Amino acid sequence: xxxxxxxxxxxxxxxxxxxxxxxxxxxxxxxxxxxxxxxxxxxxxxxxxxxxxxxxxxxxxxxxxxxxxxxxxxxxxxxxxxxxxxxxxxxxxxxxxxxxxxxxxxxxxxxxxxxxxxxxxxxxxxxxxxxxxxxxxxxxxxxx
Numbered sequence: 694x695x696x697x698x699x700x701x702x703x704x705x706x707x708x709x710x711x712x713x714x715x716x717x718x719x720x721x722x723x724x725x726x727x728x729x730x731x732x733x734x735x736x737x738x739x740x741x742x743x744x745x746x747x748x749x750x751x752x753x754x755x756x757x758x759x760x761x762x763x764x765x766x767x768x769x770x771x772x773x774x775x776x777x778x779x780x781x782x783x784x785x786x787x788x789x790x791x792x793x794x795x796x797x798x799x800x801x802x803x804x805x806x807x808x809x810x811x812x813x814x815x816x817x818x819x820x821x822x823x824x825x826x827x828x829x830x831x832x833x834x835x836x837x
Contacts, residue, residue, distance in 0.1 A: 695806035696731040696827040702742075702758050703751030723835065725755060727762075727769070730803045731827060735762055737770035739803035741796060743822065743833055744775055771796055771804060775812075775819055775835025796822075 705724030709715060723744045729735035747755055759765060773796045798805055808823040812834055822833040 694825055697728050697807070697824045697831075698731050698735075699726055699728045699824075699826060699831065700758055700762065701726050702745075702755035703747050704754070725751065726833065727759075728804075728807070728822075728824065733803065735764055735768070737768055740764075740769050741771045741773055741804055741807070742769050743773045744835060745772060773822060775821065775833065 701724060703723070703725040723746055725745050725747060726743050727735065728741045728743065729739050733739055756766070759768075796804060796807070796809075798807060798809065806824065810821045810823055810832075812819045812821045819835060821835070824831055
C-alpha cells in the first residue's frame with residue numbers, strides 16, 4: 694500500500710464561536726496542506742498542494758513550513774481544490790512561476806494512489822481526498 698506524508702501549511706479557522714456568536718477578530722480561512730509520497734523527498738513531480746488560498750499570516754506560516762522541508766513555492770508541482778468557494782481557490786499564481794498541474798489519478802505517477810470522494814452538501818461539486826499515512830486513512834474534506 695502506498696502511504697503519504699502530509700504537512701499543514703495554513704491552519705484553518707472560523708469566526709463563529711461555540712455559542713453561535715461571531716468573533717470579529719478572526720476571519721474565515723481554510724486549512725491548506727501539502728502531501729507527498731512517504732519514503733520520498735517532496736519535489737515538483739510528487740507534491741500536491743490542497744486548498745491553497747493563503748491569507749497574509751497563512752502565507753508566512755506556509756513559507757516557513759516549506760523551508761523546513763527544504764522547499765520553495767516553485768518546487769511544488771500539483772494543486773487540488775476541494776470546492777470552488779473563494780476561501781479555497783488558490784492564489785498561488787502570484788507565488789509560483791509555473792502552472793500547478795491538476796490532480797490526475799488516471800496517471801500512474803506518485804500521486805495515483807490518492808482517492809477522490811464526492812462530498813456534496815456544503816457545495817454540490819465538493820470533493821474530498823483520501824489517502825493512507827501508514828497509521829490509518831486520512832480524509833481531507835474542506836468544509837464538509
